Amino acid sequence: MRLLLALCLVLFATRPAAEEITVFAAASLQTALDPIAESYAARTNDEIRISYAGSSALARQIEYGAPADIFVSANSDWMDLLDERGLLAPGTRRDLLSNRLVLIGARDAEPVDIGPDLALAELLGEGRLAMALVDAVPAGIYGKAALTSLGLWPEVAPRVAQADNVRSALALVAAGEAPLGIVYATDAMADPRVATLGVFPDESHPMIVYPAAATADASPAALAFLDALSGPEAATRFEAAGFTVLPR
Structure with missing residues (x-):
């Protein structure tokens, strides 16, 4: 009994603590992004919270201090705004998807x-x-x-x-x-x-591009989820939902 209890304590101590990751994403992404986040959360024990709205509203919220870790916009202009304000983590921005x-x-x-x-x-x-x-x-x-x-x-x-x-x-x-x-x-x-x-x-019309980036205060866990959005499992789900996955 004592040995079993000791093993449980070791496993609990070595399991990484759950991280909360807040994602602000364009409303059109919901069908694909929800299952991607659920699968990632089940695999990592992190909690992914996603707020969906128009990209303009989300960008303004981040500009005014809303606590987001990742922003996925449906065009480059609103991402450019945050970039110009110094609100993005350097080197994390990438063009993720396209649409029709x-x-x-x-x-x-x-x-x-x-x-x-x-x-x-x-x-x-x-x-x-x-x-x-x-x-x-x-x-x-x-x-x-x-x-x-x-x-x-x-x-x-x-x-x-x-x-x-x-x-x-x-x-x-x-x-x-x-x-x-x-x-x-x-x-x-x-x-x-x-x-x-x-x-x-x-x-x-201009090419439809979905850029994604981490915000300046994003945690390492958020950066890992952002990288997962560019990974093969996410690509499969995005394509199944009708998006075109852009090469990195």
């Missing part, structure tokens, strides 16, 4: 060819076009850029229903509150209530 921009609608809606001749305003009927905030959230910024490039923005701008993040825009279409929406391809895959009606040409 799509037009979504109800499951029974007809596919369309997205180009300058798309009668988008007519397709909306009396409804609105669901988008993330077009001047702040990356999905909205990309969407506005694409519509502007194709010459479609002026006629639909007054008809846009702006949401706090891309998953909220997805929810508007999924719930039938908006007939059409612009989201990432991965978002469309995540909800069976919507269908992808068309893919925006890559040249119609």
